[in-house]
Amino acid sequence: MIQLSPSERIKKESSGLRGTLAEGLADALTGSLSEDDQILLKHHGMYQQDDRDRREERAVKKLERLYSFMIRLRIPGGYMSPGQWIATHHCAGKHATGIIKITTRQTIQLHGLLKSDIKPTIRSFDAVKLDSIAACGDVNRNVVCSAHPSVSPLHESVFAYASKISEMALPRSRAYYEIWLDQEKIASTDETDPLYGDTYLPRKFKIAIAIPPDNDVDVLSNDIGLIAVIEAGELAGFNIAVGGGLSTTHGNAATYARLGSVIGFVSGEERVLKTVYEILTIQRDYGNRSDRKQARLKYTIDKMGLEAFRIELFKRSGFMLEEARPWSFRQRADHYGWEQNQSGRWFYTAFVENGRICDDDNQQLKSGLYAIAETGLAAFRFTCNQNVIIADVKAGHRAIIEELLERYGIAQYTRRISPVRGNAMACVALPTCPLALAEAQRYMPAFISRVEEVLANHGLQDEAIVIRMTGCPNGCARPYLAEIGLIGSGEGRYNLHLGGDRLGLRLNRKFRENLDESEILSLLDTLFARYTRENTAETFGDYCDRSFNTLP
Amino acid sequence: MPENDLWEVEKVLIFAKIPRSRTFRFREITREAEELFTKSVNIMHLPLRIVQAYARVTGQRIPDTRMNLADLLRIYPLPADTAFEDVLAILEPISPRLYSVSSAPAAHPGEIHLTVAHHRFQVSGEHKFGLCAHYLAQLRKGQRVNFYVHRNQRFRLPEAGRDVIMIGPGTGIAPFRAFLAERNALGATGRNWLFFGEQHFVSDFLYQTEIQDFVQTGALHKVSLAWSRDTDQRVYVQHRIRENGVALWEWLQSGASVYVCGSKYPMSIDVEQSLLDVIVTHGAKTETEAREWLDELELTDRYVKDVY
Ligand SMILES: Cc1cc2nc3c(=O)[nH]c(=O)nc-3n(C[C@H](O)[C@H](O)[C@H](O)COP(=O)(O)OP(=O)(O)OC[C@H]3O[C@@H](n4cnc5c(N)ncnc54)[C@H](O)[C@@H]3O)c2cc1C
Numbered sequence: 001m002i003q004l005s006p007s008e009r010i011k012k013e014s015s016g017l018r019g020t021l022a023e024g025l026a027d028a029l030t031g032s033l034s035e036d037d038q039i040l041l042k043h044h045g046m047y048q049q050d051d052r053d054r055r056e057e058r059a060v061k062k063l064e065r066l067y068s069f070m071i072r073l074r075i076p077g078g079y080m081s082p083g084q085w086i087a088t089h090h091c092a093g094k095h096a097t098g099i100i101k102i103t104t105r106q107t108i109q110l111h112g113l114l115k116s117d118i119k120p121t122i123r124s125f126d127a128v129k130l131d132s133i134a135a136c137g138d139v140n141r142n143v144v145c146s147a148h149p150s151v152s153p154l155h156e157s158v159f160a161y162a163s164k165i166s167e168m169a170l171p172r173s174r175a176y177y178e179i180w181l182d183q184e185k186i187a188s189t190d191e192t193d194p195l196y197g198d199t200y201l202p203r204k205f206k207i208a209i210a211i212p213p214d215n216d217v218d219v220l221s222n223d224i225g226l227i228a229v230i231e232a233g234e235l236a237g238f239n240i241a242v243g244g245g246l247s248t249t250h251g252n253a254a255t256y257a258r259l260g261s262v263i264g265f266v267s268g269e270e271r272v273l274k275t276v277y278e279i280l281t282i283q284r285d286y287g288n289r290s291d292r293k294q295a296r297l298k299y300t301i302d303k304m305g306l307e308a309f310r311i312e313l314f315k316r317s318g319f320m321l322e323e324a325r326p327w328s329f330r331q332r333a334d335h336y337g338w339e340q341n342q343s344g345r346w347f348y349t350a351f352v353e354n355g356r357i358c359d360d361d362n363q364q365l366k367s368g369l370y371a372i373a374e375t376g377l378a379a380f381r382f383t384c385n386q387n388v389i390i391a392d393v394k395a396g397h398r399a400i401i402e403e404l405l406e407r408y409g410i411a412q413y414t415r416r417i418s419p420v421r422g423n424a425m426a427c428v429a430l431p432t433c434p435l436a437l438a439e440a441q442r443y444m445p446a447f448i449s450r451v452e453e454v455l456a457n458h459g460l461q462d463e464a465i466v467i468r469m470t471g472c473p474n475g476c477a478r479p480y481l482a483e484i485g486l487i488g489s490g491e492g493r494y495n496l497h498l499g500g501d502r503l504g505l506r507l508n509r510k511f512r513e514n515l516d517e518s519e520i521l522s523l524l525d526t527l528f529a530r531y532t533r534e535n536t537a538e539t540f541g542d543y544c545d546r547s548f549n550t551l552p
Numbered sequence: 553m554p555e556n557d558l559w560e561v562e563k564v565l566i567f568a569k570i571p572r573s574r575t576f577r578f579r580e581i582t583r584e585a586e587e588l589f590t591k592s593v594n595i596m597h598l599p600l601r602i603v604q605a606y607a608r609v610t611g612q613r614i615p616d617t618r619m620n621l622a623d624l625l626r627i628y629p630l631p632a633d634t635a636f637e638d639v640l641a642i643l644e645p646i647s648p649r650l651y652s653v654s655s656a657p658a659a660h661p662g663e664i665h666l667t668v669a670h671h672r673f674q675v676s677g678e679h680k681f682g683l684c685a686h687y688l689a690q691l692r693k694g695q696r697v698n699f700y701v702h703r704n705q706r707f708r709l710p711e712a713g714r715d716v717i718m719i720g721p722g723t724g725i726a727p728f729r730a731f732l733a734e735r736n737a738l739g740a741t742g743r744n745w746l747f748f749g750e751q752h753f754v755s756d757f758l759y760q761t762e763i764q765d766f767v768q769t770g771a772l773h774k775v776s777l778a779w780s781r782d783t784d785q786r787v788y789v790q791h792r793i794r795e796n797g798v799a800l801w802e803w804l805q806s807g808a809s810v811y812v813c814g815s816k817y818p819m820s821i822d823v824e825q826s827l828l829d830v831i832v833t834h835g836a837k838t839e840t841e842a843r844e845w846l847d848e849l850e851l852t853d854r855y856v857k858d859v860y
């Protein structure tokens with residue numbers, strides 16, 4: 001008999017993700033929740049964290065750790081109305097740290113909520129039709145979708161799939177409404193969940209939709225990637241990629257990053273949804289439930305074999321996928337500045353360093369976005385590169401928005417940033433992420449400044465090299481798909497990965513382990529020197545990949 | 553017994569123009585000036601009567617305000633014909649400060665713990681601390697402190713089987729931390745109920761981890777907490793007392809003793825009123841009857857206050 005992982009028992013015994021969350025919430029003695037409830041809490045879109053910088057000081061004072069909660073919203077396709085933005089703005093100020101963080105999955109999260117802040121926060125989000133259901137946990141997470149509307153006249157119809165898939169894969173439990181919104185338990189509703197059963201998925205599950213030529217969503221890093229196929233100006237259907245996933249564990253050789261494998265093409269809404277649904281059920285039934293480090297779909301598929309997986313999918317869906325249609329990507333980075341879509345609406349993409357929306361020396365981003373939301377003349381869309389698009393601006397209103405972007409220094413800052421900074425990404429890491437081994441978002445801005453200097457020494461300041469950093473190998477900022485990936489291995493130390501491509505279609509490889517900043521910078525200095533000397537037409541990532549074995 | 557801040561003493565010596573090693577006699581003691589002003593004479597926040605006496609002795613017109621001796625000497629310097637001894641004669645000794653002991657012999661043998669509020673206040677825009685609280689906060693490991701034990705014969709734990717209700721917001725928690733530790737160490741069978749309050753849950757929950765442990769191990773049966781600045785409504789312990797009226801009356805009925813410790817105004821007054829309200833509401837008594845009932849409790853040492 002295989003031993004199930006503890007999470008499996010907790011989910012099963014939770015009576016629909018309820019556990020003792022309500023009791024734990026009412027326990028005034030502590031700012032934390034029980035360990036079991038913390039697992040369930042993720043399925044409600046929250047994580048319990050504590051300020052690791054303050055553990056010692058508080059222990060001396062006989063105070064428990066400074067527990068706080070992170071709440072992540074479910075925003076399929078990353079779209080918010082101005083009213084929703086205003087509510088989020090106030091909520092962040094009243095109940096959280098004030099900073100609104102755009103995640104790498106097109107949603108936003110707030111940090112630093114106390115236990116007593118959770119209910120008021122969820123209530124104010126609910127008032128504007130926002131929720132955090134299934135934003136974390138062993139379920140399908142926020143469904144992401146290419147953010148730049150200019151690339152395709154069909155953006156709207158493709159984007160609609162994000163919501164449809166998200167709704168289809170929501171847990172049926174009403175626990176969220178009962179626990180956080182004090183809604184009555186409705187005895188008559190049948191909560192039997194045909195998709196998730198009572199043990200949900202073995203592990204988190206991620207779905208992305210890419211609209212070529214943009215791969216801003218890093219589609220191949222997802223459990224399911226849908227690549228829109230547009231033929232003669234019509235949405236023909238989607239190529240389906242399965243088994244992408246980046247997280248690994250230091251010292252666990254059985255874990256690896258994997259790109260999604262394209263297994264075919266499917267058209268028609270019903271069939272597209274059915275395909276996604278049955279891939280979820282295969283993972284539900286075959287995924288590893290005893291070892292969480294082997295539980296993502298990528299391992300399920302590699303254990304079954306891709307062919308067996310296809311056959312199983314056919315058995316469940318009742319139809320064969322067609323042969324994949326041709327597709328290609330040309331860009332992964334966000335399109336900063338103004339763009340217009342086919343129907344004449346304007347969109348402005350603003351740079352948000354590491355997704356942190358706040359007012360700082362560079363720009364008054366938070367105040368500016370608030371002012372824009374107040375006009376009611378623009379909506380907001382978040383990108384998987386952690387930036388924000390001020391969206392749906394009518395031609396006649398562009399000047400008003402433009403004036404606000406200038407007044408709050410947003411336009412100036414977006415114009416000023418270097419290509420590397422514009423392409424850089426870092427995860428949350430210290431001090432809140434319990435898994436972090438090293439700094440990431442707190443340190444990345446300064447690190448990029450140093451890299452900019454090194455690049456400039458080699459005349460490479462205009463290269464849009466993709467640099468990504470995470471505090472641990474879990475890989476939330478997708479460092480394995482960067483040209484230069486830095487993965488925290490200990491305090492102030494990182495593994496250096498090289499050789500990813502610019503479009504997110506090739507994984508990089510580990511080049512050196514456990515380097516400190518000066519080692520990284522001097523190594524990059526040497527590599528940039530070589531790269532310029534070779535004078536190749538390749539990107540830095542392609543160059544590193546080709547000459548990987550001969551690099552110094 | 554607090555000592556004065558060395559810089560404050562230094563200023564007194566400078567403005568009074570006296571060498572630090574000159575000896576003086578103050579009340580029964582003869583010491584060198586520096587030591588005398590450090591350990592014996594109150595030079596801080598002088599009461600009005602002393603400021604007025606200084607005005608008389610030095611023949612100056614000084615408004616009725618309290619101030620430190622150093623400031624007095626600086627702003628209204630000692631005339632050449634006034635002997636410093638005459639000033640010394642009107643000064644008073646440093647008064648001792650009392651602190652509840654927050655440790656218990658059975659749980660912390662050989663130790664005395666105090667729970668001191670390092671209260672900060674502003675004087676004309678400057679941040680200041682109370683003399684003794686700051687003196688204690690600045691102590692270094694190994695430093696010796698002068699103290700004596702003042703016994704309070706009434707504020708004692710009852711027999712081991714009796715239930716105890718402890719109401720101690722702020723530093724009022726001090727004796728109850730000792731009570732709980734003692735009862736826990738001795739395995740007392742009576743139930744314990746703690747009411748505690750402060751401004752913020754996150755930063756001001758005194759002895760939080762110990763209290764959690766007491767609850768976990770069953771040594772503490774009920775805890776009611778009130779945080780006055782965490783929400784728009786200012787919640788204090790007296791609100792929690794009223795909210796828990798039914799249970800509280802039940803505990804009182806079964807013989808529980810009630811202890812109140814902490815600030816006299818307004819806390820102990822508000823708490824007493826809330827106890828009376830509970831007795832009226834849940835004991836079906838008139839206000840006079842409730843008052844008599846509580847007085848009776850006090851006479852039999854089942855309602856004991858140590859408030860300051
Ligand atoms: C029975 C009993 C038990 C007690 N138990 C405790 C206990 O467990 N824990 C505890 O913390 N306290 C306790 N106290 C109170 C304690 O004894 C002290 O009164 C308290 O610590 C303040 O003393 P201090 O020397 O720090 O402040 P002080 O210097 O005496 O100042 C007291 C107040 O005077 C005012 N003041 C002082 N200087 C100035 C100035 N220059 N200008 C304007 N205003 C000024 C301020 O409002 C200040 O808060 C207890 C008291 C009693 C009677």
Ligand code: SF4
Nearest residue numbers: 427433471472475476
């Ligand atoms: S990559 Fe690791 S350190 Fe960074 S946020 Fe994710 S889990 Fe935390």
